[in-house]
Amino acid sequence: MSLDVLAQELQACQACPFRQEAIAPVGWFGDPASPIVFVGEGPGAVEDDFGCPLIGPSGQLLDKALWAAKMTRDRVLTTNVIKCRPKNNRTPDIAEAAFCAKRWLDRELAIIQPKVIVALGGVAMHYLGNPDMRITRDRGQWFRTEQGFDCIATYHPAYLLRLTGHALVTAKWDVFHDLEAARERAAMLAPGYEFMSPEKVDLFKIFKKRVHDYL
Numbered sequence: 001m002s003l004d005v006l007a008q009e010l011q012a013c014q015a016c017p018f019r020q021e022a023i024a025p026v027g028w029f030g031d032p033a034s035p036i037v038f039v040g041e042g043p044g045a046v047e048d049d050f051g052c053p054l055i056g057p058s059g060q061l062l063d064k065a066l067w068a069a070k071m072t073r074d075r076v077l078t079t080n081v082i083k084c085r086p087k088n089n090r091t092p093d094i095a096e097a098a099f100c101a102k103r104w105l106d107r108e109l110a111i112i113q114p115k116v117i118v119a120l121g122g123v124a125m126h127y128l129g130n131p132d133m134r135i136t137r138d139r140g141q142w143f144r145t146e147q148g149f150d151c152i153a154t155y156h157p158a159y160l161l162r163l164t165g166h167a168l169v170t171a172k173w174d175v176f177h178d179l180e181a182a183r184e185r186a187a188m189l190a191p192g193y194e195f196m197s198p199e200k201v202d203l204f205k206i207f208k209k210r211v212h213d214y215l
């Protein structure tokens with residue numbers, strides 16, 4: 001199955017209650033040939049509005065971090081564990097995340113076959129690694145996913161947005177080093193791949209605001 005066909009099937013998914021609160025599922029963005037895939041938690045309000053993963057404030061911060069680590073959004077692939085926005089941006093529990101990820105994320109990854117995955121935050125780390133992992137303790141450590149992909153976890157940009165002062169500076173450096181480690185491993189496993197375009201991508205020029213189908 002191709003990623004395009006999977007994307008069409010995803011848009012029709014009604015398999016869990018999250019779908020009732022969301023405009024529509026949010027899939028992935030980027031280069032399916034990229035050796036590196038970033039997996040976030042799930043769509044927030046802006047992501048649901050525009051149908052693009054990591055396009056809101058968290059995504060803007062991620063773009064800056066990627067740029068610092070010599071990557072741009074068009075040259076990597078970004079996606080989420082869960083595809084429909086949980087009501088009030090509630091953090092999905094492990095069972096809810098797995099219910100969606102087994103239907104969609106696992107199949108995306110099986111098609112893309114990334115060399116390296118970066119788990120952004122605890123929800124992605126718990127699904128791709130195991131629920132006993134702790135982001136503050138285990139970020140920056142390589143592990144192998146159940147599907148056999150090399151994975152490293154780092155802080156979700158939404159977490160950085162809640163920090164201030166010294167804690168923020170320290171966490172930003174941690175993220176920078178994690179992203180750099182991920183790019184270096186992906187570059188080693190996919191020699192010649194260009195991880196960076198000359199300019200950052202303006203996702204708001206690509207994605208238009210969606211509307212609820214009941215409006």
Ligand code: SF4
Nearest residue numbers: 013015016019084100
């Ligand atoms: S959250 Fe996932 S499983 Fe639930 S309806 Fe949306 S796409 Fe389907």
